[in-house]
Amino acid sequence: MKRRDFLSTSLGLAVASALAPAQQARASRQASSHSSTNFDVAIIGAGLFGSAAARHLSKVSDGVALIGPKEPQQKSTHQGVFASHYDTSRLTRVIDPNLVWGTLAKRSIARYRDIEHQSNIEFFHNIGYMMVTPGGLGTDWFDLPAMREVATDLNVEIEDFDDDLLKQRFPYLNFTPGSSAVLQEKDAGYFNPRLLVEAQQSIAIAQGTTLLREEVVQIQVTGEQVKITIGSGGTVRANRVLVATGAYTNATMLLAHKLNTTIRAAMIMVSEVAPQQQVAFPSTLYAKTDGEEDFWGLLMPPITYADGRSYIKTMDGYYGPAPLEGYKALGTWSRSNGHEDHHVVLKRALREVFPSLDILSTQFKPCLITDTDSHYPYIDMLDDRIGIAVGGNGKGAKSSDEIGRLAAGMIHTQGWPSSLPQAVFSAKFA
Known part of the structure; x- marks a missing residue:
């Protein structure tokens, strides 16, 4: 296939519009054992990217399958794959130092x-985003x-905060003296x-997508089709x-060549707070340089x-001692409770930024x-x-619907449905 590194805005919009019109909802079906193969x-992959792609693709194709297991009930003993959406809250905002991500x-x-x-299904809470540094x-x-x-390029309204205004608006948050902030409300x-x-x-199922709750163990191009072997032993x-x-x-070795990716072992801390601590502030990324570290x-x-x-959720920029490689290492980390020394860092950081909590x-x-x-x-x-x-590079979840739309347009037309250059998203191999 000839790769297109760039398509003009008009062509990108034309392809995008081909994906946009809603078709009549077809008979919904969700399958664990499937009648059609x-x-x-x-x-393959029923997480944020794959599910978004299924929604967009099923508008224009009658034969879409979305394949991926359910979230495991007992993660501590689960021996299969883990996904990135096993969470209750994820930050979302437009403003970003990078125009593509924005x-x-x-x-x-x-x-x-x-x-x-x-x-x-309601999933979005429009409470604003703030970055403090x-x-x-x-x-x-x-x-900044x-x-x-x-923000200017994308016509997004933001408000600038100096140190005094931060203290006035959020007196219970203890940021580093002299900090500045931007707020997207x-x-x-x-x-x-x-x-x-x-x-x-x-939505994808209502549009005709077949959801197969299986893990995929192999894909193989055979003539005019791709043979997909699933964990239960069947084929699609x-x-x-x-x-x-x-x-x-890379860990599942589904592709012929390894992608150039690095897997970071991140840790989230979720702290239960007393009911009376219902203070309101935006989802916040912050840097603090006046604490113990x-x-x-x-x-x-x-x-x-x-x-x-x-609960208050916190997370930091520390991602473990080394990148994770291989199926076993990914599973071991995903079943773990992380590192005790990292727990200490997160607890201390929360006390320093929110001392009255x-x-x-x-x-x-x-x-x-x-x-x-x-x-x-x-x-x-x-x-x-x-x-x-x-x-996702730590930024993909909030942008998953557009990432899925691009993937759906690409796989459906083998063109490129965006004014953003395709070369930006080209795969690189290890």
């Missing part, structure tokens, strides 16, 4: 409410001038990734395959979880982050029949 396109986010967030309406950190995550430029906040996946799948065939298997893409990370406001209790209990949850060599998702055709959508 032949499909036009099979999407564009992906803006286009995705613009469709959140429509997805909620079509699925009757004392400056001089040497990381583009906290590049670049972030302001992207509209089209930002947090979303529930579990519910977003559920919403995407609900498809004309084309989109692989969206996240951190497990420098820290930068995520601070979410108190959120009510499924058990009816309120009354913490009732604390849980630690492992997370896998897939970084690509380009720092953008790989959305590419590897040959005429197999495409990929892999690599």
Whole structure:
């Protein structure tokens, strides 16, 4: 297949419009054992990217299969794959130091409410996003001038805060003296990734997608089709395959060649807070340099979880002693409770930034982050029949609907449905 590195805006919009019109809902079907084993396109990986691709693709194709297991009930003993959406809250915002990531986010967030309406599943909470930094950190995550430029380019309203205004608006948060901040109040906040996946799948199924709750163990091009072997021993065939298997893409060895990716072992801390601690502040990325040690990370406001209790979620920029490689290492980390020394860092950081917080209990949850060599998702055709959508780089969840739309357009037309150059998303191999 001849790869197109760039398509003009007009052609990109033309292809995108071909995906947009809704067709009459076909008979919905969700299968664990399936009556049909032949499909036009099979999407392997039923997480954020794959489920979004299924929703977009099933608007224009009658033969879509989405293949991926359910979330395991007992993660501590689960021996299969893990996905990245096993979470209740994930930060979302448009403003970013990088224009490509800002564009992906803006286009995705613009469709959140429509997805909620079509699925009757609410997952987005528009509470705003704030980034706070004392400056001089040497990381583009906290590049305020670049972030302001992207906000201007994408016509996103932001508000600048100096140290005094931060103290006035959020007196209970203890940021480094002299910090500055930017606030995006509209089209930002947090979303529930579990519910977003559920919403995407609900719409895709209503549009005719077959959902197969299986793990895939092998894909093989055989003549005019791709043979897909599933964990239960059966086979599925498809004309084309989109692989969206996240951190497990190399570990499962589904592709002929390893992608150039790095898997980071991240850790989330979820702290239960007393009911009276229902303070309101935006989803926040912050850097702090006046504590016991420098820290930068995520601070979410108190959120009510499924058990009816309120929790504050925190996460930092430390990702374990070394990248993870191989199926066994990924599983071991995903079943673990992380490192005790890291727990100490997270607990101390939360006390330093929110000293008045009354913490009732604390849980630690492992997370896998897939970084690509380009720092953008790989959305590419590897040959005429197999495409990929892999690599969130710590920013992909909020932008998953647009990433899925690009992958759907690519696998359906073998063209490129965006004004963003395809070369930005080209796969790189190890």
